[in-house]
Amino acid sequence: xxxxxxxxxxxxNIVLMVVLIAYSLFLVVLMLWGVAxxxxxxxxFYDNALWFPRGNIGSxxxxxxxxxxxxxxxxxFDSLGRKISIxxxxxxxxxxxxxxxxxxxxxxxxxxxxxxSAKFKYWFSSIVYTIVLITMVxxxxxxxxxxxxxxxxxxxxxxxxxxxxxxFSFLSLYFLIFHGIFKGISPEYSEAATIDGAxxxxxxxxxxxxxxxxxFYTVFLIQFIGYWNDYMTALLYLPTHPTLAYxxxxxxxxxxxxxxxxxxxxxxxxxxxxxxxxxxVIFRNKVMGNVTMGGIKE
Amino acid sequence: MFALTGKGQQKxxxxxxxxxxxxxxxxxxxxxxxxxxxxxxxxxLYINLDSFTLAFQEYSYESNTFSWxxxxxxRQIFEDFGTxxxxxxxxxxSLVLFVWTMIFGSAVAILFSYYVFKKRFGHIIFKVxxxxxxxxxxxxxxxxxxxxxxxxxxxxxxxLGWEMEEGLIANxxxxxxxxxxxxxxxxxxxxxxxYSSTMSGISDSIIExxxxxxxxxxxxxxxxxxxxxxxxxITFMVASxxxxxxxxxxxxxxxxxxxxxxxxxxxxxxxxxxxxxxxNEYPYLSAMGFLLTVIAIPLTLFTRWALTKFGPRSx
Numbered sequence: 233x234x235x236x237x238x239x240x241x242x243x244x245n246i247v248l249m250v251v252l253i254a255y256s257l258f259l260v261v262l263m264l265w266g267v268a269x270x271x272x273x274x275x276x277f278y279d280n281a282l283w284f285p286r287g288n289i290g291s292x293x294x295x296x297x298x299x300x301x302x303x304x305x306x307x308x309f310d311s312l313g314r315k316i317s318i319x320x321x322x323x324x325x326x327x328x329x330x331x332x333x334x335x336x337x338x339x340x341x342x343x344x345x346x347x348x349s350a351k352f353k354y355w356f357s358s359i360v361y362t363i364v365l366i367t368m369v370x371x372x373x374x375x376x377x378x379x380x381x382x383x384x385x386x387x388x389x390x391x392x393x394x395x396x397x398x399x400f401s402f403l404s405l406y407f408l409i410f411h412g413i414f415k416g417i418s419p420e421y422s423e424a425a426t427i428d429g430a431x432x433x434x435x436x437x438x439x440x441x442x443x444x445x446x447x448f449y450t451v452f453l454i455q456f457i458g459y460w461n462d463y464m465t466a467l468l469y470l471p472t473h474p475t476l477a478y479x480x481x482x483x484x485x486x487x488x489x490x491x492x493x494x495x496x497x498x499x500x501x502x503x504x505x506x507x508x509x510x511x512x513v514i515f516r517n518k519v520m521g522n523v524t525m526g527g528i529k530e
Numbered sequence: 531m532f533a534l535t536g537k538g539q540q541k542x543x544x545x546x547x548x549x550x551x552x553x554x555x556x557x558x559x560x561x562x563x564x565x566x567x568x569x570x571x572x573x574x575l576y577i578n579l580d581s582f583t584l585a586f587q588e589y590s591y592e593s594n595t596f597s598w599x600x601x602x603x604x605r606q607i608f609e610d611f612g613t614x615x616x617x618x619x620x621x622x623x624s625l626v627l628f629v630w631t632m633i634f635g636s637a638v639a640i641l642f643s644y645y646v647f648k649k650r651f652g653h654i655i656f657k658v659x660x661x662x663x664x665x666x667x668x669x670x671x672x673x674x675x676x677x678x679x680x681x682x683x684x685x686x687x688x689x690l691g692w693e694m695e696e697g698l699i700a701n702x703x704x705x706x707x708x709x710x711x712x713x714x715x716x717x718x719x720x721x722x723x724x725y726s727s728t729m730s731g732i733s734d735s736i737i738e739x740x741x742x743x744x745x746x747x748x749x750x751x752x753x754x755x756x757x758x759x760x761x762x763x764i765t766f767m768v769a770s771x772x773x774x775x776x777x778x779x780x781x782x783x784x785x786x787x788x789x790x791x792x793x794x795x796x797x798x799x800x801x802x803x804x805x806x807x808x809x810n811e812y813p814y815l816s817a818m819g820f821l822l823t824v825i826a827i828p829l830t831l832f833t834r835w836a837l838t839k840f841g842p843r844s845x
Contacts, residue, residue, distance in 0.1 A: 374819010432558035461667025
């Protein structure tokens with residue numbers, strides 16, 4: 233009977249394997265092509281758009297990287313209508329502020345509210361849990377104009393405070409993940425701490441929070457990667473604080489002389505992708521851990 | 531409050547200290563939850579309510595205020611649906627995108643997840659590759675894909691003896707299909723990650739006993755694996771239904787605000803308009819959003835209900 237299983241599985245396996253190999257190969261080709269293009273001069277790219285740069289590695293157009301690094305800037309207007317230019321260092325700083333700050337606040341908020349909702353059996357905790365479930369099932373579309381109107385009215389538009397306040401939300405799947413984990417933590421830890429004289433803040437920060445550290449890091453990393461690559465929020469809500477992703481998008485659609493050349497655009501892509509790829513390689517197991525709707529397996 | 535209840539709790543803390551502890555817990559609860567709730571009240575509840583009222587208002591340049599406008603915005607929208615071609619395109623394209631991502635995308639994602647779950651040849655590396663577009667991010671992958679399709683593919687085609695005047699993204703005839711392919715191609719990562727993890731929760735003994743009974747892989751997938759991931763599948767399906775009205779198909783990243791009208795989706799149209807619009811267009815766009823929400827809510831609830839009612843059961 234197992235033979236039947238193995239015989240049948242072969243063709244299913246083979247078909248899936250072939251499709252997956254084709255999928256992976258296309259991605260590899262795309263990435264290699266992007267990197268190879270970033271190392272070509274404009275002239276060589278027109279002459280040789282498909283293959284690796286000609287000549288030995290030393291003769292490749294490595295200067296493209298230093299050129300982009302020095303000249304790549306986003307030009308925009310501040311609230312007074314003055315033209316401002318944000319160079320690559322500024323974009324990096326904005327990216328770190330946005331990705332680290334935003335990811336930390338989202339993760340922390342979900343974690344805190346999930347803890348309160350899971351461990352304190354007040355009627356309000358049930359309401360909070362229900363709110364999260366409802367907002368996940370019931371969609372609201374087209375609220376961006378109202379958000380922009382509100383942010384402009386309260387001077388939070390185009391400010392880090394406004395961006396951070398928007399991120400400090402518990403309406404997310406991650407709330408449910410934390411909730412499930414806190415529910416599963418035995419109350420004995422907290423009881424023992426109480427007997428030892430710990431107050432509620434100490435019980436949370438010193439006892440329960442360390443117990444969910446792995447999940448906290450995982451959620452933080454997933455959010456961090458998402459925010460690192462997110463240019464649309466910055467474009468909408470932080471126009472004078474362009475992130476690197478915003479800058480790369482800006483470069484891809486603008487006509488900035490030499491920077492508008494395809495090899496230069498590929499350089500910008502590599503600069504944006506390289507740090508986050510390193511983060512992924514280092515924390516691959518955490519990011520790709522067993523994420524399920526019911527929780528993250530520690 | 532949660533530590534111990536009744537006599538046990540009294541024994542440890544005493545009557546007075548129990549009251550003090552309850553107060554301390556309440557104080558902790560209030561201080562910790564105050565800011566998240568305030569954020570929710572302002573950034574979710576107020577914004578949604580204001581979006582609703584904005585749909586019935588108009589903007590006045592003279593006074594820089596919004597005032598009551600009745601249902602004029604909605605009337606305008608219905609007129610525009612009859613006259614503006616890009617809104618008709620938005621309906622068609624959004625539905626085409628939904629059908630492809632839902633039927634084809636989900637089916638393939640489940641098959642890939644099954645492959646990963648069964649730990650077949652190269653499953654770890656395939657899982658990484660499927661997730662890689664999410665890591666590299668939409669901007670990077672879109673730009674590389676766009677220029678590859680437009681600059682490299684014509685050269686490749688020429689080498690194979692096939693003349694291509696334009697790239698696949700630049701050519702209006704192949705533009706939509708190429709972007710649709712991109713959307714499906716890059717959309718597997720999260721699904722495979724979640725599905726394969728959910729599948730790993732299936733008991734080994736169930737799989738083994740089914741195999742002893744002579745189950746084929748296809749039957750195993752249909753009768754054991756799919757029922758086990760059905761709740762997760764429903765969640766993705768509900769998200770796909772909402773996506774009909776929000777999915778941009780990465781058009782803004784491909785073309786900025788200059789995408790051809792024939793490519794429009796609702797998600798792209800709303801994002802682009804909000805970005806370009808001034809205060810005067812906010813009421814119209816809010817009305818559009820409200821209208822789409824009114825359609826989306828029953829649709830998502832129906833989808834959830836139907837999939838729960840008629841779907842397989844894990845028991």
